Each structure stands twice: as structure tokens, then as C-alpha cells.
Amino acid sequence: MPFFQTIGIRTACLVMTFAGTPAIAGQHVHGAPGPSTAAAAEGPAIGAPFLLRGTDGRPLTDKTFRGEWLIAFFGYTSCPDVCPTTLTTLTKAFAAQDPVMRQVRALFVTLDPRRDTPAMLGRYMTHFSPRITAATGSRAQVDAAARAFRVRYEIEGDVARGAYTVSHPVAMLLFNPQGRFVSLIPGGATAADVRATVAAFIRKQH
């Protein structure tokens, strides 16, 4: 069974069991909640609008990646104890350069614009695939992007001293070339899982 279908079935079971419960399940330790189901069921499309800046300083909006499949995810470079391997996984997925992944771009949005300046992000991203675009902006712009993607996060610690962490979801969001959200890809997905999920939605679209 394709990976994304398995995730859909498991999550459907969660819906039936926990419907209406605000802070559901999951493995979050520092309590970075996601959006309420009520809020997410209403309102504009997920992933728009937003205005951020790339590492080259150029603007990035929800229209920048139209015409391509887009995998968007959030994080920051100053991992406190562990660094998710999402960027490495996506780099591996893109390295295959197969017909599926050639139709895909990825967008990594930092939730820590204070430390993740365009220059800092630019240096960091040299470790990963060039098909992954990193984005930052002002605090207000990043917050607006997080709202657009329904991503809630928490900053914990002493920001003024620079001793803080950011608790955030690690799931990736898949958007079709028309900019419509189509699926989540869990943060622990392998490169093959990512490719299989995208491939399945490409087939569905045609």
C-alpha cells in the first residue's frame, strides 16, 4: 500500500477516536500545538499567502513555486539537542534525479529569523540539495507564513541572551503545481517514502 495511504488510514482512526480534543497525541514534548481542527476546517487555503526572503535576498511568495510540486517544512538551524534529518532525507530524494523528483522543489522556512539570517541560511544550505530553497524574513513575515501553513511553534528560553529553542512540527507539506495542499509527509519519512508519495499524487493528477 502506498505510504501516504497508510498514513491517511492511521490518521482517520485518530479522527474517530479523538475528534474535538485540542492537543492530540503525538510525540511533542515541549508542547508545540498544531492548529485546532475547527480553525483548520475553516478559512483560506493552506500555504497562502506569505512573503519571505530567500538566501539571496529575493522575495519568495506562495506563487513562487507554482507550476512545480512543492514540499514545504519548517525548522531552524540552531538545533539544541538533536537535528532532524529532514534536509538530508530530501537531499537524498533529490539526488536520484528521477522523473518524479525533477518535478519537485522544497521550501525550508526558518522559525528563527533572529539567528537564521539570509547569510547564515545560505551557508547552512550548502550542505544540502540546491533544489531546497531556504526562506527567512522579519519576525512578522515568518509568523504570517507559519499562520498560512497552520504551523504553531513555541520559543522557549531567553531570547535576549540568545539562549532559546524553538519547538515545531517536523511534518512536511506537499502542494500540487496549482499551489493546493494535497498531503502531509511525516518527518520520519525516508527518501523512498517521499518519492512514493509524490509519485502517487502525480499519477492521481493525470
Place this chain on the structure above:
Amino acid sequence: MRLFHTLLFSLAMAGVSAAGIAQAAAPAQADATDPQSLCFSDAEGRPACLPQWHGRVVLLYVWATWCAPCRPSMARLDKVQALLGGKDFQVVALSVDKRGAPAVANFQARNGIRHLAIFTDADAKAMEALSARAIPLSILVDRQGRVAQRVAGPADWDSPERLASIFTLINRPSGPPSGDKP
């Protein structure tokens, strides 16, 4: 379908956080990974596989130069390798850097790391085989190639407590693992 997608989205985004990855990866129960089949590359790009150290206790450390919490442990591991490395024990520091051995060599030279051999997993095959959703990740393997401990996050392997766990494995007679806690 749209409501299903938004509900699916809400639940999943309420779920795993980056801080939670460490929690999820920390339990010491045996995982499905078979270290016997784990292969990567040495400094010259030649294949290296975990079974080549069969008969020694191995501390496998998955890391990357871009991973801030990974870096301080490298000096500690260098000390541990200097102290214990030999016929009974080996530290295998496995970098998942895309740039491979040159990136690791540069890091090690700048940081005075002298005793750790360079091993790389530039195509992330070993990382995925280990189900490493976050790094750093330490896996202590006994002389028979069985996983004895799995520790997510920085671990002070040069501390008395951690060294004791290594010595326990080194001194254990051949037989089934005793189920050490991390």
C-alpha cells in the same frame, strides 16, 4: 475530501515536534535495524561495513558537520577512541555530510581530532537503515554485532558512567545481551 485533508493536516501538525524526536528515538529497546548489514564508506571511498569490527565493541556515532549538537561530542569520542581503541573497542563516527570525506577531514583538522577514522554515509543509506530521524545518534554494539544501547542526542561518552557501560560490554563473556539501559 477538503475537510478530510484539513483534519488530517491539523492532527499531524499537532503531533511530532523537533523536541519530540529525541524522546521518540531515546528508548533503548532493540530496534529492527540489523547492524550486521550496515555499510558505508571509508576516507578513501571504499566500502566499510559494521561486521568488519565483529569481535570488538563498537560505538557507532551518526553525525554531520552541519549539526551543531553533534560537533562537541566529536572531541569526546576522540578521547574515548584514544583511551580504549584497539582490539576490544572501536569508535565509528559516521558522518552523513553530503560533501563526504573532505568535509569531515576539514572539520577534524580544525578541531584537533586525531584518533577517529573518517567514515561517511553521503547518500544517507546507513542513516535510513538505522531509522535515524535525528542526529546525533549513538548506537553501542556488542562484540557479536548486537545493539546494546541506542542514545539520541549528545552523549558524554567520556564520562565515568558512559565509559562504565562500554567496559561492561567489553568485559562481558560471549552470550545474549543483558538489556542495559541507556
